[in-house]
Amino acid sequence: MTPTPEDVRRWDVEHLWHPFTQMAEYAATEPLVVARAEGHYLVDDRGRRYFDATSALWCNLFGHRVPEIDEAVREQLGRVAHSTLLGATHPAAAELARRLVEVAPAGLTRVFFSDDGATAVEAALKLAFQYRLLTRGEADAREATFLAIENAYHGDTLGAAAVGGVALFHETFRPILLRTLRVTTHDAGEVEAVLAREGGRVCGVILEPGVQAAAGMIRVPEGFLTKVARSTRRHGALLILDEVATGFGRTGAMFACQHEGVTPDLLCVAKGLTGGYLPVAATLAAETVYTPFLGGYAEYRHFFHGHTYTGNPLGCAAALATLKLLRERKLVEAVPAKSAVLREALAPLARHPHVGDIRLTGLMGGVVLLADRAANRAFAPDRRVGHRVGLAMRERGVFARPLGDVMVLMPPLTTTDDELRMLGAVLHAAVVEVLGP
Ligand SMILES: *Cc1c(COP(=O)(O)O)cnc(C)c1O
Secondary structure, three states, X not given: OOOOHHHHHHHHHHHOOOXXXXXXXXXXXXXOOEEEEEEOEEEEOOOOEEEEOOXXXXXXXOOEXXXXXXXXHHHHHOOOOOOOOOOOOOHHHHHHHHHHHHHOXXXXXXXXXXXXXXXXHHHHHHHHHHHHHHHHOHHHHHOOEEEEEOOOOOOXXXXXXXXXOXXXXXXXXXXXXXXXXXXXXXXXXXXXXXXXHHOOOEEEEEEOOOEEOOOOOEEOOXXXXXXXXXXXXXXXXXXXXXXXXXXXXXXXXXXXXXXXXXXOOEEEEOXXXXXXXXXXXXXXXXXXXXXXXXXXXXXXXXXXXXXXXXXXXXXXHHHHHHHHHHHHOOOOOOHHHHHHHHHHHHHHHHHOOOEEEEEEEOOEEEEEEOOEOOOOEOOOHHHOHHHHHHHHHHHOOEEOOOEOOEEEEOOOOOOOHHHHHHHHHHHHHHHHHXXXX
C-alpha cells in the first residue's frame, strides 16, 4: 500500500533524523515534502511549486529531471547498476576518468573515485600523507601535519572536519579530531610564515579556491591562491584544492583555480559532478603524486583506501551526461552574464538597514543579515532571523536554505534571467516581511 501524505509526515517526524537540523524545531515546523520536481521547481505533496534556490544543496546544475541525464542513467540501468572498481572496471568509470582529466587543469592525470565531497577530501588527505611517507620515509612522516584555513569547510567526516574551521560545525568535535595547523585569514604571508616555521613538517595545504562557501559565501581575495601555490612548492607540501562547491562552472570557470591558472597536486570534486543526480566524487592527482605509489606488490606502496560504491556506474553515467551538457550548451561560459543579472537583482537589498555584505561569485550568492549594520553586529541566534526569512521565501514559492543569517542563493546554472530577478525580488520581500522595510 502506498503511504498517504499523512503517513509520510508522521513517519518523518517520528523516525527520520535530519542532517544539520534541530529536530525539536523541525518537528514544530510545517515540513516541505518534496513529492517530485520539474526543471528548476520542486513540487510538494500538496501540488505547490517552489523554485529550488538550493540546487538540492549546491549540486544540481541544470534543474531536476533533465532528459539527457535521465536517459543516460536509464541506459546504464539496462546494462548494470553497480559493479566494483576493486579488481575490475567498467566503461562509464574509465570514460569519466578520461573526461575529468580533459576538463581539469593540465597536469592532473589520475582520478581516484569516491562518493561525496567529504570522502574526496579524506582520500586527498590520506594520499598526501602516504605520498610523504613514500617519498621521505617513516621518521619524516611521523611529524607530518596539514595546514588549513580558518572558516574552511571540507565535509563532516573526522578527517575532513579536522581541516575544517567553521566554529559552529567543528568545535564540538575538536577533542577527537586530528591536530592540524590553521591560518586565521586569507593572508598568503601568514601561510608562507607558518610553512617556513614548520620546516617542512606540513605535507599538505588544503583550501577552497575562489569562495569559502559554507562559511557564508566568503570570497577568497584574488592572488591568494597563486601565492599559496608558490609557498607550498617552496616548502615541499602538496597543494590540495577542494572544489566540491566551486567546481563545474559555479564561479564562471570550470574550476575556480583556473581563474588564476593554478594546478594543484590534488583536486577534490563532488557535488555538481553528476548534475545533482547521484553521489559520485573524485580526487584528481598529478602524475608526480601517483608514481611513488607504484612498486612490487609486497612493497605495499599502494593506496589502501576505498569505498564499496566507489565509481558507481549509474553515477558515472550521470556525470558523463553532465559534462556533455556543460560542454555542448556552453553553460560555464554563460555564468558571468547570469551573475551580472543576479547582482542587479540583489542590488536593491543593499539599501535595507539590516542587509550587510552582498556576496556574489558567479552563481554563488550570500546576503548577510545584521542586527546593526553600522556596528557589524549579528542578530541573536535565538531570533532565527535567517530561518524565518527562508520560511517567508518559501511562502513566496522559493526554497532556500540559509547558513545562519546568511541568505544563500545557489540557483542552477540554467536559471533564466527572469528567474534570477524573481529570486532577488522574493528575497527582498521576505526580508521586509520579517525585519520591516
Ligand atoms: C559540501 C562540501 C563538502 C562536503 O561534501 P559532501 O558531499 O557533503 O560530503 C566539502 N567541501 C566543500 C567545499 C563543500 O562545499
